Each structure stands twice: as C-alpha cells, then as structure tokens.
Amino acid sequence: MTRPLFADLDAVLSIARQGSFRAAALELGMSTTALSNAIAKLEQRLGVRLFNRTTRSVSLTDAGQTFVARITPAMTDIHDAMLAVQALQETPTGTLRINAFASAAREVMAPLILPFLRRYPQVKIDLVTEGKLVDIVAAGFDLGLRPLDLVPTDMIAVSLGLPRENAVVASPEFLRMHGAPNVPADLYRYRCIRARLPNNALLRWRFEKGGVPVHIDVQGAITLDEASLVRIAAREGMGLGYVQEADVREDIATGRLVRVLKDWTPSLVPLALYYPGRKTPPAAFSAFIHAAREFAGGKMS
DSSP states (O other), X not given: OOHHHHHHHHHHHHHHHHTOHHHHHHHHTSOHHHHHHHHHHXXXXXXXXXXXXXSSXXXXXXXXXXXXXXXXXXXXXXXXXXXXXXXXXSSOOEXXXXXXXXXXXXXXXXXIIHHHXXXXXXXXXXXXXXXXXXXXXXXXXXXEEEEGGGSOTTSEEEEOOOOOBEEEEEOHHHHHHHOOOSSGGGGGXXXXXXXXXXXXXXXXXXXXXXXXXXXXXXXXXXXXSSHHHHHXXXXXXXXXXEEEHHHHHHHHHHTXXXXXXXXXXXXXXXXXXXXXXXXXXXXXXXXXXXXXXXXXXXXXX
16 A cells, blocks of 8 residues: 555545534645545546535535445554554654643643643644534544533543632722622622523623522623623723633633622533543554653643
C-alpha cells in the first residue's frame, strides 16, 4: 500500500464519519477542493462512485458502504500498529486532538497546555472548543475536557482538581450608581447582561445557599453568547454579568470589576480530562496524561 492510497482511505473514512467534505477536510488539515479531487481520483481508480454528492448533503453509495465496511477493520489495525510503534518513542511527537467547552479550555490553557508544549516541543495540540457534548471517539478526538459530572460513564477520567465557581460582577462605576444586590432576588431590580447558551436558550443565573438552590431569569438591554463579550460589557458598565470566576479573576484583582453575591455562588464540579481505554497509547498521549496528573497533584511547573 502506497502512502497516497493510505491517505485516500483515511479520507474516505473521515467523510463517511463526518457526513461532509468540509468537516472531513478540517479534520484532515487540507482544503475541501484538494479532498474532493483526491476522492474523485480514487473513485476513478476503483471504477465506482463511493459518495452521492449534492449541494446540501453527502452520503455513501451502496458500493461506498461496502467499501467502508471492508476497509474499516483493516485501517483500524494499521492505525493500532502505528500507535504501538509510536508508544515506544523516547521523545513524544505527533498531534493530540482535544475537544472542550471554551470555558474549560480557558481554565487549563495557561497552567497545563502551554507548559506541556514547552516541555515537549515536538508535540502539537489541536484544541477544538464547542458548546455541545460530542462523542470524542466518533469525532476523532484523543481527549475530551468537560466538568466531571458530564464525562460519559464508559470513559477514563482524570479530575484536574481546579477550584471553580461562577461570579456575579460589575464595574465599580455601575455599583456606585446603582448599589450592590444583597440577595439573588434583588437582581430583578438591576440591569443585567444576559447570556445565550449553545442550544439557544437563555442562561438562568444559578445560586445556592444553605443547600437551597435559586434560579433567576435576569433582564437587561443586551444578550450575548460568549463569556469574553460579557466581561467586556460588564467592564463598560452595561450591567451585572454572570461568568466563570476564572474568566474575570484578573479584572477583580485589579479592581476593573467588583464581585457581588459571592456567598451565593458555591463551588462547581471540577474539570476532568477523559478518554477511552487504549492498549498502546502513543508516547505523546501518555506524556500528556502524566502531565495532567502532575498538574492535578500540584507538581507541574
């Protein structure tokens, strides 16, 4: 098997898995045009059409379904053999693909991911952030990063032990003009910065004290769908914002933002890296898991 054919077979499996030439091209790190041309040449070589293509969808032909079913076990064996050899590397190399919530990625970028890359300069990390939960195996990721309570039960989890909590913040000027809320119910009298979730629902601000949860549907002049935008709006005095404390820690420390209702925002579930069991993980994967465990134990620098 030549290298180009091996790459073409991987491309076929990626398109079948993603259901899209564009998504497969992103996964493979190539342009959609180059991928389309490669598949067209493979189909010409085989003498059959593997995919039905329209402007809106891509699906396997009958021949394509048969082809994918036959090559999948063989390609799995080949990749497993490659991983087994890579596991013997003295120096970790290669690419690790990680899927995470954006807020989770922000929390581990500086303390875990960047130090790891400095320690292992021959390793690359492809970090994809999205608001929805994905099947990391089906989507071709090596690892996922989510709150521990969202990790699928069939995955191995490494709790990172980071202290996490939400925070209600506002600019000093806003609080001088309007005063600070004392209890969550006071928020109904304040202009707030609303947040929209990935499923298009509005975020309900969650509080808890003495084991009693409280949910508030706040009102305000602006609705945003990204935490960094909420931070900017709060700093500019547009209202009270509800964000991850880690995202505004520096602003609070420097006085650009002031935290309120702190005793109503308890600790959140810790973050965890998770992954499926692997018999012979590559050296880069093993090194990253080791680094994560060091980080969780407070030993990583």
